[in-house]
Amino acid sequence: MVESRKSLTMIFLALKFFFMIISLSEARVHNYTWEITYQFKSQDCYKKLAIAINGMTPGPVISATEGDTIIVNVINRLIMENVAIHWHGIRQIGTPWMDGTDSVTQCATLPGDTFTYQFVVDRAGTYMYHSHYGVQKETGLYGLIKVTVPPGKSEPFKYDDDRHSIVLSDWYHSSSYAEATKLTSLPFVWIGEPQSLLINGRGKYDCSNLNANVCNATNPECLPYSLTVVPGKTYRLRIGGLTSLSALSFQIEGHNMTVVEADGHYVEPFVTQNLYIYSGETYSVLVTANQASSRNYWMSTNVVGRKPATPPGLAIFNYYPNHFHKLPPTTLPPGPAWNDTRARINQSLAIKARQGFIQSPPSTADKVIVLLNTQNTFEGRRRWSLNNVSHTLPHTPYLIAQKKNWTDVFDQTPAPESYDFQNYDIYSVQGNTNTTSSSSIYRLKFNSTVDVILQNANTMNVNDSETHPWHLHGHDFWVLGYGDGKFNMSSDILEKYNLVDPIMKNTVPLHPYGWTALRFRADNPGIWLFHCHIEAHYLMGMLVLFESGSEMVGEPPQQNMGCGRTKSLMKP
Ligand SMILES: *[C@@H]1O[C@H](CO)[C@@H](O)[C@H](O)[C@H]1NC(C)=O
Ligand SMILES: *[C@@H]1O[C@H](CO)[C@@H](O)[C@H](O)[C@H]1NC(C)=O
Ligand SMILES: *[C@@H]1O[C@H](CO)[C@@H](O)[C@H](O)[C@H]1NC(C)=O
Ligand SMILES: *[C@@H]1O[C@H](CO)[C@@H](O)[C@H](O)[C@H]1NC(C)=O
Ligand SMILES: *[C@@H]1O[C@H](CO)[C@@H](O)[C@H](O)[C@H]1NC(C)=O
Ligand SMILES: *[C@@H]1O[C@H](CO)[C@@H](O)[C@H](O)[C@H]1NC(C)=O
Ligand SMILES: *[C@@H]1O[C@H](CO)[C@@H](O)[C@H](O)[C@H]1NC(C)=O
Ligand SMILES: *[C@@H]1O[C@H](CO)[C@@H](O)[C@H](O)[C@H]1NC(C)=O
Numbered sequence: 001m002v003e004s005r006k007s008l009t010m011i012f013l014a015l016k017f018f019f020m021i022i023s024l025s026e027a028r029v030h031n032y033t034w035e036i037t038y039q040f041k042s043q044d045c046y047k048k049l050a051i052a053i054n055g056m057t058p059g060p061v062i063s064a065t066e067g068d069t070i071i072v073n074v075i076n077r078l079i080m081e082n083v084a085i086h087w088h089g090i091r092q093i094g095t096p097w098m099d100g101t102d103s104v105t106q107c108a109t110l111p112g113d114t115f116t117y118q119f120v121v122d123r124a125g126t127y128m129y130h131s132h133y134g135v136q137k138e139t140g141l142y143g144l145i146k147v148t149v150p151p152g153k154s155e156p157f158k159y160d161d162d163r164h165s166i167v168l169s170d171w172y173h174s175s176s177y178a179e180a181t182k183l184t185s186l187p188f189v190w191i192g193e194p195q196s197l198l199i200n201g202r203g204k205y206d207c208s209n210l211n212a213n214v215c216n217a218t219n220p221e222c223l224p225y226s227l228t229v230v231p232g233k234t235y236r237l238r239i240g241g242l243t244s245l246s247a248l249s250f251q252i253e254g255h256n257m258t259v260v261e262a263d264g265h266y267v268e269p270f271v272t273q274n275l276y277i278y279s280g281e282t283y284s285v286l287v288t289a290n291q292a293s294s295r296n297y298w299m300s301t302n303v304v305g306r307k308p309a310t311p312p313g314l315a316i317f318n319y320y321p322n323h324f325h326k327l328p329p330t331t332l333p334p335g336p337a338w339n340d341t342r343a344r345i346n347q348s349l350a351i352k353a354r355q356g357f358i359q360s361p362p363s364t365a366d367k368v369i370v371l372l373n374t375q376n377t378f379e380g381r382r383r384w385s386l387n388n389v390s391h392t393l394p395h396t397p398y399l400i401a402q403k404k405n406w407t408d409v410f411d412q413t414p415a416p417e418s419y420d421f422q423n424y425d426i427y428s429v430q431g432n433t434n435t436t437s438s439s440s441i442y443r444l445k446f447n448s449t450v451d452v453i454l455q456n457a458n459t460m461n462v463n464d465s466e467t468h469p470w471h472l473h474g475h476d477f478w479v480l481g482y483g484d485g486k487f488n489m490s491s492d493i494l495e496k497y498n499l500v501d502p503i504m505k506n507t508v509p510l511h512p513y514g515w516t517a518l519r520f521r522a523d524n525p526g527i528w529l530f531h532c533h534i535e536a537h538y539l540m541g542m543l544v545l546f547e548s549g550s551e552m553v554g555e556p557p558q559q560n561m562g563c564g565r566t567k568s569l570m571k572p
């Protein structure tokens, strides 16, 4: 008896060792070389300069297996513009210099230079990459990262096909230079709503009053994306929200979607006809081709949360063997009402960790930071602020300044951890909309547990509060709750917090006039951005930084330098 148990243990250990060897030998290195160029593209039929990766926008999907190493040699061939690429959702544990954020972890890469990003994709799931330099992302420099489970690990849901990914983005016809100029000008000029919504880089602008040299409705570049499905099969669609401004809904005419993954975490499955997706979020949904196969169906995306001035984005859900470009016979089904905030909050609340995959959050926090989100004026310019501070990024990257103890690079005064709860009316335009500006940061005790409560408020327009998708670099957070109105430190923590099965994410919406509560462990040494993923808002100061354990970070690599004070460190 004892003997057989011993031999069983031996067999078990041998097997374990065998699988370890397999999984070790399976970990691969993917080495990509990306040439970043401007190209004339007609993504929505309107000819415009876009930034492409090896000629493509959206860029190629990075496909890898959990544990693999990704190397991307980014060659900047933009001639007159810098570049930096962020790997959104990849926590960069132990590789903070590879986060790709201009002014935070690196100097943007100059034209002609190459930056070699190298990091491990340590968890299966769906992620994205995009430019993190000014408002460059909106020029088309983005794509998805798809990480599959390693051999021997299984997923808690089944599908027949995992080859399809969907990038949802919005598209402006004016240049990123024009947008950045408007947003920072005095007087302020709002950039307006985007001209088109794109599905996998394709949209349809109305060319009827334009010269065909500028806008050619029959240009094959703007044929709608078509996804071919075989009747009866179930598809896993990996969807990424890569808009610069818009919050979206996404639907497939006549088909339900089962949400199973969000930002690399398994979701307790729920069925929806409309997936709300905010900039910076990724989802996997399962769709079964179970409708009449004699025709094709619409896939569409609509603006929500802002009064739409952009037509829906269209694509074709093509049932084999119908022709993949045969348009559906139906009129496009309408999207959900743009101002149905309640439906969007309901979906946010429906996203919970999957049973059997729950990572329990610490039961209490060591520190609570409340961030009041306001729209303001600074020296006459329109800005966004957190606790009355609109952020200004320094020219020298934070992490390098921190490592070199250059205390004059950024404001050393601690950033404010709360605001005047008593006297701030979140439903009104403030009598005095002036704000302050700073480059200050939050310093967090290493490995401490931190709660962040995002508090929304009225903008500078009467009866208006916007949706802000907040994204954290270097960590995932538990989404503890959402609520209406002003957060109540005693009752909301007791009544509204979900400590049982909260989902972990890296991006989460803050709904109009509401609050969103997050918890994370500051266990990744570095300096990390936490910001609104709307590009215009980011440029207008809607960001904070969390420093933690930065003394454990190694010396800055040469390739991260080249700007500001770092020039003094460069070897010839
Ligand atoms: C990756 O590819 C580049 C360009 O082909 C090459 O120079 C480099 O040595 C490769 N790196 C690795 C780790 O294979
Ligand atoms: C518009 O596109 C069609 C199809 O590619 C092409 O035949 C035609 O020459 C284009 N028109 C112009 C003015 O470029
Ligand atoms: C979609 O789901 C709803 C609710 O779960 C259900 O009533 C409906 O029959 C489903 N429709 C399809 C096409 O599967
Ligand atoms: C949404 O806006 C429409 C007008 O566009 C209005 O009639 C409706 O009452 C609004 N709904 C909500 C929930 O605010
Ligand atoms: C939101 O959920 C609540 C409670 O489950 C429900 O009563 C309400 O009808 C839902 N509202 C919308 C717009 O879906
Ligand atoms: C707001 O700031 C401007 C200067 O930028 C100043 O002229 C104005 O008086 C300030 N308003 C208030 C109410 O403090
Ligand atoms: C950093 O610089 C400040 C003065 O600028 C000095 O007081 C402090 O000791 C320095 N810290 C380290 C770790 O060198
Ligand atoms: C924000 O700061 C500005 C400039 O110091 C000040 O005028 C204003 O009253 C502050 N607002 C709030 C809500 O504290």
Ligand SMILES: *[C@@H]1O[C@H](CO)[C@@H](O)[C@H](O)[C@H]1NC(C)=O
Pocket: 447, 523
């Ligand atoms: C971080 O804190 C957790 C929980 O208190 C503990 O289990 C872990 O060992 C700590 N890690 C480090 C690196 O201190």
Ligand SMILES: *[C@@H]1O[C@H](CO)[C@@H](O)[C@H](O)[C@H]1NC(C)=O
Pocket: 462, 463
């Ligand atoms: C703002 O909303 C309130 C309450 O819903 C309403 O009484 C008021 O008329 C609205 N004001 C404007 C300018 O729309």
Ligand SMILES: *[C@@H]1O[C@H](CO)[C@@H](O)[C@H](O)[C@H]1NC(C)=O
Pocket: 488, 489, 490, 491, 492
């Ligand atoms: C918070 O909620 C408690 C319990 O419902 C209530 O007594 C208290 O007045 C609330 N505080 C504020 C500031 O609304």
Ligand SMILES: [Cu+2]
Pocket: 467, 468, 469, 532, 533, 534, 537, 538, 542
């Ligand atoms: Cu925002």
